[in-house]
Amino acid sequence: MLKFFSGVLALVLATGCSANQQTEVSGVTQNEKPAHHGDGVFRNLYLSDDAKPGTFSFLKARFFDEQDWPQEPQNYSQFWQPTPPDVVQHAGSSPQATLIGHSTVLLQYQGITILTDPIFSDRASPFSFAGPKRYTQTSLSLADLPAIDAVVISHNHYDHLDVETVQALGNNTLWIVPLGLKDWFAQFDVTNVVELDWWQHYLLKGVEIQALPSQHWSRRSMFDTNKSLWASWAFKWPDFTAWFGGDTGYNDVQFKEIGDALGQVDLAMIPIGAYEPRWFMKYHHVNPHEAVKIFKDINAQSAFGIHWNTFVLTAENIDEPPLALSQALQLNQINPDRFQAINIGATWTVDQLAGNATVPE
Incomplete structure (x- = not known):
């Protein structure tokens, strides 16, 4: 029984799904508190407060919904x-x-x-014995990273x-995170951390x-829901722009704002x-049809999918996302x-961008 409830807690939390570097943080000055800043918590601008996920809704989706969740496959190597x-x-x-795997991109x-x-x-879990277990391995080990x-x-x-992973990389790299996470890193003596709010910039070499912006939520325990921010990220070189979606639901405002601000995205990671099931996940996780809406809204020229083919987090079949x-x-x-x-392990190159074209109507 203890193992069962530990597993449930792990699933709930997991699915809610260098000092010598140049430092410069900038952004639009706010005379008033930004709209996504609530009273001690952060909030989504285009969702009602009752749309946030809850433990009972998760239990219903996981154990009592008509849509069965797939089992974690053994020795899986597809994609x-x-x-x-x-x-x-x-x-x-x-x-x-x-x-490299899931939403881990180099x-x-x-x-x-x-x-x-x-x-x-x-495992994507606070426990080593319970919670979503990796069914495809990373394509590189930590030791193989540059x-x-x-x-x-x-x-x-x-x-x-x-x-x-945080402890393994430690202060050997710079961590750039949404607001509210710097103190979390400090408990592991990781202090090379920069926090940013939506629309703020950091200049790195x-x-x-x-x-x-993104449309999601945050939680590490039962008592810290939305006390740290969530974000998508843009990486802007003078001649190349990439965008990383992280985890997000869809709305028809914020991604168009991102597209307007960036002008064009050469590579999007969406x-x-x-x-699945949509009644539970739709506010915070896009499906492939909504991912294509994001692709269009942000003016992406090329993209590849992330956040799939690694953990059983929801009810769709594990090979369904590419078909959808x-x-x-x-x-x-x-x-x-x-x-x-x-595929996990594949490398996107700029040659793919050069060869892409829209199918004529």
């Missing part, structure tokens, strides 16, 4: 390939992005290496912010890293998994080469 370490250790002069350009939402643990200039965190759920993405692209008359469900 997976190893990443040769040389690919990331000796990145070329063009932009490249390697999907973005490299002009000698700058950025890592997103790294999780190398076997030197990391910065790690960007979208929010504090266990499948995006992993204690073991000439690359502008900007926190941008979540395509963990979305293909259908959504066809309905929107978008060339499927522009938005792909690439």
Whole structure:
């Protein structure tokens, strides 16, 4: 019985799904408290307060909904390939992005290496014995990673912010996080941390890293819901812009605002998994059809899917996201080469961007 309730708690928390570096934080000055800042918590601007997920809703979705959740497969290798370490250790002069697993991406350009939402643990959980278990391995080990200039965190759920990985990387890299997370890192003696609010910028060796809105929530325990912020992220070189969606639901305002602000996104990393049942997940996790809406709203030229093919977090079949993405692209008359469900371990390169084109109507 204890194991059962420990497992439930782990699932609830997980699915809620260097000092020598140049530092510069800037953003629009606010004369009043920003609208997404509540009374001691953060809030979504386009959701009612009663739309936030709750424990009882999760239990209903997990154990009493008519839609069964898939089992974690054994020795699963579909949509997976190893990443040769040389690919990331000796990145070329063009932009490249390697999907290491789940939402962990290694973005490299002009000698700058950025890592997103790294999780190398076997479970996305506060426990080592319960909670969502990895069924596809990372395509690289921590030891195979190149030197990391910065790690960007979208929010504090266990499948995006992993204690073991944080401790392994420690102060050897710069952590760029949403508001409210710096104190969390301090408990592990990780102090090389910069917090940003939505629309604030950080300048890293000439690359502008900007926190941008998303529609999600945060929680590490039963008592800290929404006390830290969630965010998507833009990475802006003079001639190349990438966007990382983290975890998000869809609304028809904020992503269009992001598109207007960025002008054009050369590469977008957009979540395509963990979305069923819709009555429970729709406010905070996009499905592939909504992922395509985001692709269009932010003016993305090329994209690949993240947040799938790693953990059983929700009820859709584990091989469903790429099929649903293909259908959504066809309905929107978008060339499927522009938005792909690439394998874990695959590396996106700028050559893919050059070859992409919209299917004519």
